[in-house]
Amino acid sequence: MIRAICYKEWIKTRRAFLLSAILLAAYVAYALAHTGSLFRVNGAVAAWGTTILKETFLLPSALRWIPLATALVIGLAQFVPELAERRLKLTLHLPLPETRVLSIMLLHGLALLLALHLATTLLLWLVLARYYPAEILLDLGWRALPWFAAALPGYLFAAWACIEPSWIRRVTNALAAAGALSACYLDAPAGSYLTFLPCLALLVAAAFCAPFQAAARFKEGIQ
Amino acid sequence: MKKTAHLILLLLATALMAWLLPLLARQSTAAPERYPFVYYSSLLRELCIIDYSDDEMPLATLSGKRFSEAECDSLLPLFNFRQLLADGKLPDAVDGVEITPPLLRSKTIIFRHNPADFASPPRRLHVLFESMPRRLGLEMPPDVFRLQENIEFIDCESNRVNAEKSARFQQAFARAGYRFPARWTTGNPSPRKAYDEGYFSLDAAGKLFHLKMVNGKPHVRDTRADAVAEIAHFAPFEPADKRFYGFIFGRRGDLYILEARDGGYHPLRLDLDSIDVARDRLVIMGNLLYWNVSVTNDSGRAYRALRAASLQRVAGHFEPRPPDPWQRLAAWIFPAYLTLDSPDDAYLWPRLHHTGRRAWAFNFLLAAAAAGLPGNRRRRSFHFAYILVAGIAGAIALLLLPRLTINK
Numbered sequence: 001m002i003r004a005i006c007y008k009e010w011i012k013t014r015r016a017f018l019l020s021a022i023l024l025a026a027y028v029a030y031a032l033a034h035t036g037s038l039f040r041v042n043g044a045v046a047a048w049g050t051t052i053l054k055e056t057f058l059l060p061s062a063l064r065w066i067p068l069a070t071a072l073v074i075g076l077a078q079f080v081p082e083l084a085e086r087r088l089k090l091t092l093h094l095p096l097p098e099t100r101v102l103s104i105m106l107l108h109g110l111a112l113l114l115a116l117h118l119a120t121t122l123l124l125w126l127v128l129a130r131y132y133p134a135e136i137l138l139d140l141g142w143r144a145l146p147w148f149a150a151a152l153p154g155y156l157f158a159a160w161a162c163i164e165p166s167w168i169r170r171v172t173n174a175l176a177a178a179g180a181l182s183a184c185y186l187d188a189p190a191g192s193y194l195t196f197l198p199c200l201a202l203l204v205a206a207a208f209c210a211p212f213q214a215a216a217r218f219k220e221g222i223q
Numbered sequence: 224m225k226k227t228a229h230l231i232l233l234l235l236a237t238a239l240m241a242w243l244l245p246l247l248a249r250q251s252t253a254a255p256e257r258y259p260f261v262y263y264s265s266l267l268r269e270l271c272i273i274d275y276s277d278d279e280m281p282l283a284t285l286s287g288k289r290f291s292e293a294e295c296d297s298l299l300p301l302f303n304f305r306q307l308l309a310d311g312k313l314p315d316a317v318d319g320v321e322i323t324p325p326l327l328r329s330k331t332i333i334f335r336h337n338p339a340d341f342a343s344p345p346r347r348l349h350v351l352f353e354s355m356p357r358r359l360g361l362e363m364p365p366d367v368f369r370l371q372e373n374i375e376f377i378d379c380e381s382n383r384v385n386a387e388k389s390a391r392f393q394q395a396f397a398r399a400g401y402r403f404p405a406r407w408t409t410g411n412p413s414p415r416k417a418y419d420e421g422y423f424s425l426d427a428a429g430k431l432f433h434l435k436m437v438n439g440k441p442h443v444r445d446t447r448a449d450a451v452a453e454i455a456h457f458a459p460f461e462p463a464d465k466r467f468y469g470f471i472f473g474r475r476g477d478l479y480i481l482e483a484r485d486g487g488y489h490p491l492r493l494d495l496d497s498i499d500v501a502r503d504r505l506v507i508m509g510n511l512l513y514w515n516v517s518v519t520n521d522s523g524r525a526y527r528a529l530r531a532a533s534l535q536r537v538a539g540h541f542e543p544r545p546p547d548p549w550q551r552l553a554a555w556i557f558p559a560y561l562t563l564d565s566p567d568d569a570y571l572w573p574r575l576h577h578t579g580r581r582a583w584a585f586n587f588l589l590a591a592a593a594a595g596l597p598g599n600r601r602r603r604s605f606h607f608a609y610i611l612v613a614g615i616a617g618a619i620a621l622l623l624l625p626r627l628t629i630n631k
Contacts, residue, residue, distance in 0.1 A: 044379040049363045052348050053412055099224050133377050135347040135369060142344075172623050179239045183563060188571055191344025195572040196563070206235040209228040216225040217625060 001096055002104055009078060009108040016077030017112050020070035024120045027066055031059050032127050039131060051136055055189060057143055058136070059124075064147050064185065071113055071151035075158030078109050083162055092219055102215055106208065109155055117148050139190035146193045149200045150184035153207035157181070160210035165218045173214070180207070229624065236620035237613045238561065242573070244616055245553065245560035252548040256519075263513045263528035263538055264298050265318050270528055270538045271299070285540060301327065301510035318512055329463040330531070332509040334470065338501050341456045341472075342568030347371070350412045352419040354435045354442070361414040368392075370408045370424060370434075392434075395441035402427040408434075411459040411469075420468055423457045431457060431481075433468065433488065446488035452479055456500060467491075472500050480534070494536040495527055501567060513537065550578075558582035558614060586614040593618060602626075 035058070038047050051058050082088040091105075092098045121141070128137055157177030164170045180203060183196075193200075259272045264284075272283045273295065282295035296303040296310070300317050304327045307313040316322060349368055352361045366376045366385055374392045376385040396403075403426070410422035421435025421442070431446045431454050448454060452473040459469035467480040471490055476497030479490040495516060498505065504519040514529040523543040530537055553560065558578055563571050594607035610618045 044382075045363050045365055048367060048379045049350065052346070052350060052367060131382060133348065133367075133369075133382060138347075166625070169625050176236055176239065176623055179243055180235065183242075186563060186571060188564070189344055189569050192569050192571050194344070195570040199573060203235075206231050209231045212224050213228040213232055216228070222625075 001094070005091075005094075005096075005101060005104050006108055009105055012081055013074055013078050013109065013112060016074045017116070020073055020112075020116055023066060023070060023073075024116055025123075027060075027062065028120060028123050028127065031063075031124060034060050035128065035131055044131075048132070048136070051132070051139075055139075058128075058132070058140060059144075063144055067117055067148045067151035068154045068181070070116060071155035072158050074109055074112055075155045076162065078105065079159050079162035088163065088215070088218060092215065098215065098219070099212065102211060106156065106159060106211060109159070110152060113151055113155055117151060121148070142190040142193060146184040146186075146196070146200065149204075150181050152204045153177075154181055156204070156207035156210055160207070160214050163211050163214035163218055165214075165222050169217075173210075177207075233609075233620055233624055236623050237617045238573070240616035240619045240623075241557075241559070241613070242561040242563060244619070245557050245562070248552055248556070249549045252552055254548055257545045258517075258519070258524045258542055261517070261526040261540060261542075262299060262302055262508070262515050265301055265510075265512050266298050268537075270526060270540050273299075301512060320512065322511065327511055330509070330511040332460070332462045332507065332514075334458070334460055334505075334507040334509075336458055336470070336500075336505040338504070338567040339565075339569045340458065341500055342570070344569065345407060348377075349408060349410060349422060351421060351434070351436050352412070352414065353439065354419050354421060354437050361416065361419055363414060364436075370405050370422075372404050392441045392443075395443040396432075396434075399432060399443040399445055400430075401432050401443065401445075402430075407456075409457055409459055411461060416461055417463060418461060418465070420459065420461050423459060423469065425454060425457070429454065431471070444488070446481060448479070448481055448488060448490045451490040452477060452492075457481075472498070476500075478505075491534055493534045494529055496525065553578045554581050556582055556585055556615060558586060560616075582614070586611050589615060589618055593621075 035047075038058075042050075047058070050056050079088075082091065091101055094101055121144075125137060125141075128140070132140075154177075157173070157180070161170050161173045161177065164173055183203070184200070259274065261270050261272055263269070264271045267284060270285055272285065274281050274283070279291065280289040281292055282290040282298060290298060296306050297312065300307055300314060300322075304313055304322075304324065308324055313324070314322070347369060349370065351364060351368055353364065356362060365380065366378045366388070368374055368376045368389075374389060374396060376388045376392070377383065378385050401424075406425040406427065406429070408422050408424040411420075419435065421433065423446070424432050424434060426432060429449055431448045433442070433444045433446055435442045448471055452471055453475065454471055455474045456472040457469055458472070460467070461469075465483060467482045468488070469481055471479040471481055473479065476499060478493045478495055478498055480493070482489040482491050493514075493516065495518065498518060499520065502520050506517045506519075508515045509531060512531050514531055514534065516527040516529060518525045518527070521544065523541060526540040526542070527536055528538040529535060553576075558580075560576055560578070561573050562576065563573060565574060590607045590610035593610050594603045596603070596606075598606075606621060609621065613620070
């Protein structure tokens with residue numbers, strides 16, 4: 001049964017997964033071209049100097065939003081069809097506890113996101129290690145960590161808003177989600193989020209509970 | 224699961240509102256700090272308040288005497304020397320000391336310190352300029368260095384360690400008696416300055432070392448400042464007259480300058496009250512004869528005038544913190560609230576602030592109003608208790624989330 005649910009989720013999300021993978025691969029290619037041109041035009045000394053002295057972010061700034069965008073794409077692809085055709089009602093009546101069914105669905109989406117983002121991080125590291133020393137790459141990692149971390153609650157909140165049966169509550173859910181995710185987008189120097197990591201973990205844990213609340217309302221038939 | 228999920232979401236929404244609502248309120252009530260500008264007059268021999276919004280009589284002494292703009296320029300010749308020079312009124316001597324514009328310029332310093340300068344993620348790579356460049360101005364070197372377990376120079380072009388240069392500097396560190404690993408290393412790496420004094424690093428034994436590159440060769444010296452002060456931090460500063468290397472912050476709140484005299488390093492203590500580097504903001508405006516120091520914290524701002532040569536105090540004044548619209552609002556509406564950032568450090572984590580007892584009355588009124596709304600008794604009791612504790616943040620969180628249908 002679990003394998004069947006996973007297969008069903010894969011059928012729904014494979015196109016979104018592919019689209020997200022293409023988006024992330026395009027970003028890595030763009031980042032590589034951007035870094036290459038920076039080194040050719042300004043030279044390595046200026047590129048390193050700017051990063052070290054001015055603490056500027058050395059990659060194109062689109063990286064702030066791309067992980068969250070992939071999370072929303074996967075979340076919407078997974079849960080909009082369930083709601084549009086009322087399939088969720090059938091899913092929640094499978095001979096498995098509804099908590100377990102929904103957990104499998106959410107874990108499937110989170111696993112896809114983690115796979116995509118870990119692969120992107122690894123690829124970026126390998127590509128940039130030719131140009132920059134480990135310290136600069138670590139700072140880059142600290143800067144990007146909250147943006148990648150925002151993708152996990154972002155996906156869970158997308159599921160929350162989709163499953164919620166009332167339109168008004170969907171809007172309030174989306175607003176609350178935007179407020180919570182804004183904590184991952186504060187302007188701060190590299191490494192500032194080190195002390196915020198436990199809160200990010202708590203945010204993911206709390207966001208994981210959100211779709212269950214909406215599913216309970218859905219099952220109760222609230223309009 | 225349904226109840227647990229609802230409760231967790233309620234707590235999340237409450238925490239979110241306890242952060243976002245005060246943030247919005249704070250931004251809408253933001254006002255500049257209204258401390259007066261205080262400067263020591265070398266002619267009046269006392270601290271004076273300068274109010275630039277007063278066109279007629281901008282200068283006032285602490286005892287209440289007021290002076291016009293022209294008098295202000297003349298009574299503060301070391302502060303207004305550029306204006307006096309432009310007007311052709313710069314005196315030849317002040318307080319018996321002969322003055323010239325280049326001398327005044329070289330003795331003018333402005334140093335600012337914020338607690339977040341020290342409480343922030345450390346830099347792990349540093350740029351070491353040539354301290355005696357052949358041409359005017361500093362040029363970016365072709366490499367950067369890391370100083371932790373040892374010193375390593377990394378070439379920017381090849382992204383590889385320059386083994387020969389690293390070994391040369393490593394030997395210089397060993398000769399100077401530096402004990403690895405480094406506790407911290409600090410410098411002022413900017414090519415836009417008149418000269419470079421390199422870096423200061425605290426070794427594993429708590430000794431402060433000076434590192435710079437002179438004609439491509441390593442210059443590593445033990446400053447022996449640890450004999451005078453237990454060093455907590457060092458803020459490098461390169462004044463135009465090259466009198467000192469920077470400021471030493473001691474563990475007991477003592478503050479020193481590290482003077483460059485007779486080819487050596489000599490800590491000289493500033494005659495100030497104890498400074499809390501985690502809380503106090505410090506501004507030093509120095510001139511040829513006197514240094515004006517202001518130390519600001521939650522209680523107010525302390526002004527001190529020190530004699531420039533000895534750094535001994537000649538005058539002092541304290542201004543209590545002026546009323547802040549945000550603090551007044553918070554005291555009535557938010558008994559407790561969250562912030563993620565702080566002016567005292569660069570790290571992000573939730574900090575709970577408590578404003579006082581008055582706002583609990585507001586919570587009680589809000590809770591009583593919520594309890595008066597229609598609904599079953601159990602729900603109203605819960606809302607009353609929750610809003611009483613969580614205040615307006617809790618009330619909005621309850622509104623944001625759908626009602627929990629307990630009986631189904």
